[in-house]
Amino acid sequence: MNRDVCQYCAPHPDPFNCSNSDRAASFTAQLPVDPLAFPAIRDFLPRYTAAECVAVYAVVGGIPAYLEQFDGSQGLGANLKNLFMRRTGLFRSEPFILIGDVIQRETQTYEAILKAIATGQRTPTEIGNTLDLPASYLSPYLKQLEALRLVERRVPATVPRDKRRVSRKSRYHLADPYLRFYFRFIASNLDLVEQELSDVLWERISDQFRAFVGATAFEDLCREWVLTQARARRLPMTPEFVGSHWAADAQIDVVAINWYDRTILLGECKWGVDPVARAVIRELVDKASKVVPSGSEGSPAWQVYYAYFARAGFTEAARTEAATVGALLVDLEMLDADLRVAVVQ
DSSP states (O other), rough: OOOOTTTOOOOOTTTTTOHHHHHHHHHHHTOOOOOOOGGGGHHOOSSSSSHHHHHHHHTTTTTTTHHHHHHHSSSSHHHHHHHHHSOOOTTTTTHHHOOOOOSSSHHHHHHHHHHHHTTEEEEEHHEEEEEEEOOOHHHHHHHHHHHHTSSSOOOOTTSOOGGTTTTTEEEEEOOHHHHHIIIIIIGGGHHHTTOOOOHHHHHHHHHHHHHHHHHIIIIHHHHHHHHHHHHTTTTTOOOSSSEEEEOOSEEEEEEEEETTEEEEEEEEEESSSSBOHHHHHHHHHHHHHHHSSOTTTOOOOEEEEEEEHHHHTTTTHHHHHHHTTTOOOOOOEHHHHHHHHHHHO
């Protein structure tokens, strides 16, 4: 999408917002500008519900040039079909233009790595197995993608600060929502796009799309909510780091931790259409012992707090159970409002 410098990009153009030459120049100057925050999506699509805005955020993030292409008078499915699933759609070739602008050689290798990560291959070994390449060969490619802010390396929040840089528990994620969506759903279905079978493609991916939104944008926004509340001193603890946790025996969507105070907040995110039930409250509490860092003998015990995030709210039984552990309960309406307030502040 060639266009003049975006009105939202100042003082330097965002490489993902503006023209192709602007992108390359911005990366060369190493002066990237962050996308707009989630609440800005409502300014582009005022008729969309909070849930629809989260879904849009999962697809294109806060990039103004992309958001401007959405038609607010049409539903999300219609927009995705028009923009992504047509042979002449505006987003049809954009990933390859974007990658070609910032990476001048071996673009096919970089594209293959991005696609592997988007489809769930998170470690160098998993990515290498998918591409039939040794993991050690991928190291410079992954570092370059990190430097370009297309990929991010994540480490469990429960890994101590002095071990994070060298931890072998790291996983790679696509940092750019647009590439994350494209390589997850569109790249492997280009035959349907070429044949203009957009309805068939949407039916094929719609069953997986809700889970995709929940595992990407919604979880990201829940962690962002924790950060905004921490900055405003509205949490029962003050985190040094906010992220997530994964291990063979426990996965936690949101983890906020303070190693000095030995306090930790564990959070669960649910993007289902039904209210969260009591069992979900108990499940997180039961996993706490598997997640909370172990300390040396005689050291103070960790103080554990809980938070639950739900698109559709909570049943009365869940609220009663949550009260027994003093858990924070955050529905989508509250999350949306609090993030909006944080932007204003």
